[in-house]
Amino acid sequence: MNAESTLFCNVNILDGTGAQPYRGDVLVRGNRIDRIARAGQTCIAHDLATNVVDGGGHRTLMPGLCDAHTHITWNNGTNLHATTALPIEEHLLLTIDNARTYLDCGYTMCVGAASAKERLDVVIRDSINSGRIPGPRLLASGMEIATTGADVNPSLTADGVEEIRKTVRSVCKLGVDTVKLSMSGEQITGAALNHETFFTDAEVAVAVEEASRRGARVCAHARNQHSIKLCVKHGVNIIYHASFVDEEALDMLEAAKDRVFVAPGLAWLIMTCYHASDWGITPEAAEQMGYVDELENAIESMKKMHQRGIRVLPGGDYGFAWTPHGTYAKDLEYFVDLLGFTPMETILSATKLGGEIMGDPEHLGQLREGYFADLLLVDGDPLRDITILQDRDNLLAIMKDGAFHKAPPSAEARIQRLPRFDHLRVVAA
Known part of the structure; x- marks a missing residue:
């Protein structure tokens, strides 16, 4: 159901600006939102070639969602290194499936947070952008960069300023958008732990310097206070986890809030603590490893950050066996139930802030005239029940760049004469 223009009429518009939803019509021409009219205003004129989708007065039209912590190449593995276990050919096919899955779930923006193999993110991003495969707008990453002893995920190992410099240059040469540093440990390794920091000031500084010189942004796996402070001090753009903070770290983050983003990866902690028994991590084992303590600290840390x-x-470190692909919208529920975000604040964090973290806030993340037409037509109101976004059946239509990835179901559509415009109107039942 792709055409040069589409009119969504009689929808509740949740525009991602923070304004309360309002009834109205939205006209898409090409890949942009051309016109928005509130109910009662002058009708939006359109021609016979325009697709017309009626929201019935109770469906919500909203911007597409953003996952800020995306491992699009992770293969639902059972441990941290199982993500590399596939041969490259099968791994590419699986990653293509994952790209489609993100879009199937209403995620039109994804921030790469490390690739399982050096070029997979880049190849998938370029294939999406060329139209060869369906998928979200993707900021592609390379493999994580770790120092000796800190390789908590599949990573490239480098030690000292000059090795870090050379490795960052090599990763940037691949054409990545983000460079990932593995700065703190991970309890599940049993060796490199979350309270340990494995980068020096000089190593972080040179990584940011080299990445910035080549137009890439730096993100970091940083769970403890010291690693978080190093991130802020040296200009790391995106901090993953950030579970443990003190007042100094909070003050630094607040002072840098116009340039820093935090994506806690709550799903990993929650599922590891309480829902990973089938993979050998019982709640008792998770507690012994320190994950229950980290989860409690992460919740309090995010509350304090939000208040400041x-x-x-959102972005929950999906792609492990107990955080499988396709369950991304669970993070939105966690933001409401655990972090004290209102449903509106949660939607804004996944849409408006998504446009910001993608580096294009003037064109992404909001439903406004002139913005890219990345839109979801939702059966219901996510402000009343944020969990409806977890059910793909509630996503009646998914549009990216002005084209339907998922059109309103034809089996539930009827065609009727619309006297106002004197043409056939397609109405989603």
């Missing part, structure tokens, strides 16, 4: 206006975004 620090930009906290």
